[in-house]
Amino acid sequence: MKKLISLKVNGKLYEVAVSPNQTLVDFLRNELDLIGTKKGCEVGDCGTCTVLMDGRPVNSCLVLAVQANGREIQTIEGLESPEGLHPIQKAFVDKGAIQCGFCTPGMILTAKSLLEKNPTPDRDEIRKAISGNLCRCTGYQKIVDAIEAASAEMSKRQ
Structure with missing residues (x-):
């Protein structure tokens, strides 16, 4: 059974239904098509899936999407501005x-x-x-x- 969550990703608010066992990295890549977040070891050792959750780095392979409910997530796609590269x-x-x-x-x-x-x-x-x-x-x-x-x-x- 899917669970409804609300979160901000790169400044944009999303209200979506997610599976309780879906990881944040899979949600970002598969549901939002934010493929800058990489999948590496999938056990939290490599850091390739790092995103910022409320400004702090987290391994998104270890965070369930439901745990991001009410949070602000920033991916690499959210870093560039109209002026160019950060x-x-x-x-x-x-x-x-x-x-x-x-x-x-x-x-x-x-x-x-x-x-x-x-x-x-x-x-x-x-x-x-x-x-x-x-x-x-x-x-x-x-x-x-x-x-x-x-x-x-x-x-x-x-």
Whole structure:
């Protein structure tokens, strides 16, 4: 039996009926066609499915869609603005922190949450924040560089 939920995704309100066992990642990808949220390990180890729930990073493979009732969800698709790429997205491109791109949406959303709480993190704080997001391509150095560059750019804008 489906359950009616109400949630905001990328600023848009949805009222939908979902199966009680449907994960948030499956809901986002299959019902809303927001395929920027990736499915990786499906057990919460890799972080590729990271989205922001009420501003905090969560593994959407571990959250049931019904648990998102009344919550605000942000996916990578909700980050870009009419002005273009978000400074974190731009920094990832500029610093070469994107190779295969599979981990990128989760990394960027985790970085966004970090920079909202701590606008000027040091490299160790950045590494700790992204420790739940695995990357097999870049070796993390360029990702840390990108988050550091985004921090500097975002600080200039305020």
